[in-house]
Amino acid sequence: MSALHYCAAPLCKVCGAEVSADGVGLNRKIINRGVTEYMCVRCLAAYFHTTEESLLGFADRMRASGCVLFPAKNGRSGSYTA
Numbered sequence: 001m002s003a004l005h006y007c008a009a010p011l012c013k014v015c016g017a018e019v020s021a022d023g024v025g026l027n028r029k030i031i032n033r034g035v036t037e038y039m040c041v042r043c044l045a046a047y048f049h050t051t052e053e054s055l056l057g058f059a060d061r062m063r064a065s066g067c068v069l070f071p072a073k074n075g076r077s078g079s080y081t082a
């Protein structure tokens with residue numbers, strides 16, 4: 001099994017926004033590993049009646065536990081607080 005490399009972000013099937021690597025991981029983790037259409041984090045949050053912060057926190061916890069669906073962050077600035 002080769003490492004996945006996201007050279008082009010998929011587009012959200014709801015709003016058309018680029019889906020981040022975390023967003024892709026969340027789709028696979030929450031919906032189905034075999035999903036071929038993705039929702040961005042914002043639309044996922046709306047769909048599951050939760051918040052983006054909650055979903056990203058979940059992604060961070062999965063990453064911290066070594067889940068392969070959530071690659072290490074690189075070169076992304078933003079609100080990444082430990």
Ligand SMILES: [Zn+2]
Pocket residue numbers: 012013014015016017039040041042043044
């Ligand atoms: Zn969206």
